Amino acid sequence: MAGVRQIARGVLTGLCAVALVLSGTALGSEPEATPPPVYPVKRVSRAPLLDGILDDPAWEEVSFGVLEWNVDDGTLWTDVTDTEVRFKAVWREDALYLALLIDDDERFVDSEQPERSDRVVLYVTEYFGDAVGRWYTIPLFQSASLEDPDAPFVVWGQEGRTCEIRLDVEAMYAEPPEMGLNLFYMDADTGQPETRLGWVAPSTPYETPQGIFRFFQRLDPSTTLMTTWGRMKSLY
Numbered sequence: 710m711a712g713v714r715q716i717a718r719g720v721l722t723g724l725c726a727v728a729l730v731l732s733g734t735a736l737g738s739e740p741e742a743t744p745p746p747v748y749p750v751k752r753v754s755r756a757p758l759l760d761g762i763l764d765d766p767a768w769e770e771v772s773f774g775v776l777e778w779n780v781d782d783g784t785l786w787t788d789v790t791d792t793e794v795r796f797k798a799v800w801r802e803d804a805l806y807l808a809l810l811i812d813d814d815e816r817f818v819d820s821e822q823p824e825r826s827d828r829v830v831l832y833v834t835e836y837f838g839d840a841v842g843r844w845y846t847i848p849l850f851q852s853a854s855l856e857d858p859d860a861p862f863v864v865w866g867q868e869g870r871t872c873e874i875r876l877d878v879e880a881m882y883a884e885p886p887e888m889g890l891n892l893f894y895m896d897a898d899t900g901q902p903e904t905r906l907g908w909v910a911p912s913t914p915y916e917t918p919q920g921i922f923r924f925f926q927r928l929d930p931s932t933t934l935m936t937t938w939g940r941m942k943s944l945y
């Protein structure tokens with residue numbers, strides 16, 4: 710046992726040394742910067758069926774990211790009894806698929822002014838040097854963004870507790886295969902000021918912070934046998 714412990718300690722020491730070298734490199738360039746979060750986007754052999762239900766095999770392959778920041782004051786969001794929002798992402802061919810799981814204690818829809826409803830907001834910069842990203846504002850229960858109401862790409866399920874989104878992107882073929890993205894949830898409740906949750910912490914008031922979606926090319930072998938999922942599911 711002692712031998713094993715010693716080996717483990719040796720490995721740990723080695724890892725610490727590597728970490729120090731890496732952090733030293735980062736510190737040398739930008740001491741204050743917090744590295745943006747990275748979400749690994751797996752490639753799946755069968756795209757999720759966009760029906761608002763997150764029971765597709767593709768979603769079982771990946772972990773949740775969390776919209777953990779209050780973007781208005783830059784603090785960690787802790788009031789999960791009010792709202793808790795998580796997401797998953799996978800890719801297939803030329804599309805990014807997103808699943809959101811939204812626990813909101815009050816689902817608020819303003820049919821006159823949908824921009825005031827509870828809503829999901831995406832901010833995407835797909836290409837290097839693409840300083841001005843694309844915004845997608847998706848009010849609860851709507852299938853398209855306010856920016857382009859004629860192009861539906863969202864399906865809600867479970868009374869607004871879930872949604873599935875398909876975004877056509879080419880970033881998975883870029884070098885490196887990455888894109889910048891932030892996900893927000895604007896929580897509107899009756900008689901309350903809006904609260905805004907984000908995946909990535911705010912940086913400066915003038916900049917929309919982004920994390921990195923990193924696309925992995927290898928096809929996940931555990932999803933290759935699920936190619937009939939959509940067809941089978943339609944029989945239920």
Ligand SMILES: [Ca+2]
Pocket residue numbers: 757758759760761762763764765873
């Ligand atoms: Ca689905």
Ligand SMILES: [Ca+2]
Pocket residue numbers: 813814815816817827896897898
């Ligand atoms: Ca709400």
